[in-house]
Amino acid sequence: MPKIQSKIEGKGNGIKTVVPNITDVAQALSRSPAYVTKYFGFELGAQTKIDEKTNRHIVNGAHDAQKLQSVLDGFITKFVLCQSCKNPETDLIIQKGDIITKNCNACGANLPVDLRHKLCAYIIKNPPAISNATAKAHAAASNSTDRMNLGTSSSAPEEADEENDAADQDQILDEFANFVTEILTNADPEADIAIMDKASDLGIKDSKAVIILMQLLFTAEMLEANQIKHHAALLHYFVKNEKGQKALLGGLETFVSTDDNGIKEALYERVALILKAFYDEELLEEDVCLAWGEKASKKYVDKKTAKEIREKAEPFLHWLRTAEETDDEDD
The missing domain is CATH 1.25.40.180 (Serine Threonine Protein Phosphatase 5, Tetratricopeptide repeat)
Structure with missing residues (x-):
C-alpha cells in the first residue's frame, strides 16, 4: 500500500485537505475510496466531499499526511484486518439484519465489525463489492440456512409490522420504549448494542x-x-x-x-x-x-x-x- 498523500488547499474557513492518491491506497486495501474518506471525516470530526467524476476526495480543515496515515491505521484495523488471523485479505459482507462482517479469504473466518462506528451506516447505504470466491461461499451458506428453515415461520420485520394490528404495534413500541428508558437509566456501557438488538428482536x-x-x-x-x-x-x-x-x-x-x-x-x-x-x-x-x-x-x-x-x-x-x-x- 502506498503512503497516504495530503494536499492542503484554501485558507481561513475555506481551508481543506485533498487526498490525491486515495484511490491507490483504497485499491491496495480492496476497499472503496469513499469508505476511507468518510472514515477520515468521522474520526477527524470534519465534513467530507467526494466528487466521483474528478476523483477528488476532500476533508475539511488542514490535515497533514502523518495525521491521515495515523487515522488510516485505525480504518485498517477496524474494517480490513481479519480479527482472527490479522490477514488483510478480507471482504466486507452485509448480512441479514444489516450486520456487517469481514469474510477472510485466508483463514475463512467471518466475524462482525463494530456496528457502533458511524461508518457502518454509510457502508450499509453504499454496499461494497466482494470477490467471486466470497460471493459463492456466501450464497452457499445462505442457501444452506434457507433449507434448514423450511417449514418454519420467518417473516421479515416489515412483514411482521404489517401483520400485527394497531394494538399489537403499540404494545411492541411501548416495550421498546420501556427497554430503552431502563437501560439508559442503568447507564449500561453496552447500551447501544443492546438497543440495536432489542429493536431487531421486536421487528421494529x-x-x-x-x-x-x-x-x-x-x-x-x-x-x-x-x-x-x-x-x-x-x-x-x-x-x-x-x-x-x-x-x-x-x-x-x-x-x-x-x-x-x-x-x-x-x-x-x-x-x-x-x-x-x-x-x-x-x-x-x-x-x-x-x-x-x-x-x-x-x-x-x-x-x-x-x-x-x-x-x-x-x-x-x-x-x-x-x-x-x-x-x-x-x-
Missing part, C-alpha cells in the same frame, strides 16, 4: 425506532452535555437512508416542542444549533434538510408548530444554501 422498523429514540436519548441540556455526539453512533445504525433522516427531523420537531422538563423553553429557540450538530455528525444531509425546510407538515406536530420550528431553523437552512453556492463557485 428503523424509522419507528428513530422517533422513539429522539424522545428518550436527549434532555434539555442536549447541546451543553454534547449528547448528540455521544449518541451519534447509535442513531447512525437506524438512520440509514432518507426515510430515516425524515424520521429524525420529525422526532426532533416532537421533542423540541415538548413542554415537559423545560425542554421547549430550553431548546425551541436553538433548533438551528441542534440541526447543525446533527448535520456535523453526518446524520442529516443537505438536500433532506432543505426539502424539510421548504414545507411545514402536520405529520408529527400541528401545522402552526411545524412552521414555527422551520422559522427557528432558518439560520441553519440559510447557512446550507450559502455553503452550496460557495461550493458551486469553487467548482
Whole structure:
C-alpha cells in the first residue's frame, strides 16, 4: 500500500485537505475510496466531499499526511484486518439484519465489525463489492440456512409490522420504549448494542425506532452535555437512508416542542444549533434538510408548530444554501 498523500488547499474557513492518491491506497486495501474518506471525516470530526467524476476526495480543515496515515491505521484495523488471523485479505459482507462482517479469504473466518462506528451506516447505504470466491461461499451458506428453515415461520420485520394490528404495534413500541428508558437509566456501557438488538428482536422498523429514540436519548441540556455526539453512533445504525433522516427531523420537531422538563423553553429557540450538530455528525444531509425546510407538515406536530420550528431553523437552512453556492463557485 502506498503512503497516504495530503494536499492542503484554501485558507481561513475555506481551508481543506485533498487526498490525491486515495484511490491507490483504497485499491491496495480492496476497499472503496469513499469508505476511507468518510472514515477520515468521522474520526477527524470534519465534513467530507467526494466528487466521483474528478476523483477528488476532500476533508475539511488542514490535515497533514502523518495525521491521515495515523487515522488510516485505525480504518485498517477496524474494517480490513481479519480479527482472527490479522490477514488483510478480507471482504466486507452485509448480512441479514444489516450486520456487517469481514469474510477472510485466508483463514475463512467471518466475524462482525463494530456496528457502533458511524461508518457502518454509510457502508450499509453504499454496499461494497466482494470477490467471486466470497460471493459463492456466501450464497452457499445462505442457501444452506434457507433449507434448514423450511417449514418454519420467518417473516421479515416489515412483514411482521404489517401483520400485527394497531394494538399489537403499540404494545411492541411501548416495550421498546420501556427497554430503552431502563437501560439508559442503568447507564449500561453496552447500551447501544443492546438497543440495536432489542429493536431487531421486536421487528421494529428503523424509522419507528428513530422517533422513539429522539424522545428518550436527549434532555434539555442536549447541546451543553454534547449528547448528540455521544449518541451519534447509535442513531447512525437506524438512520440509514432518507426515510430515516425524515424520521429524525420529525422526532426532533416532537421533542423540541415538548413542554415537559423545560425542554421547549430550553431548546425551541436553538433548533438551528441542534440541526447543525446533527448535520456535523453526518446524520442529516443537505438536500433532506432543505426539502424539510421548504414545507411545514402536520405529520408529527400541528401545522402552526411545524412552521414555527422551520422559522427557528432558518439560520441553519440559510447557512446550507450559502455553503452550496460557495461550493458551486469553487467548482
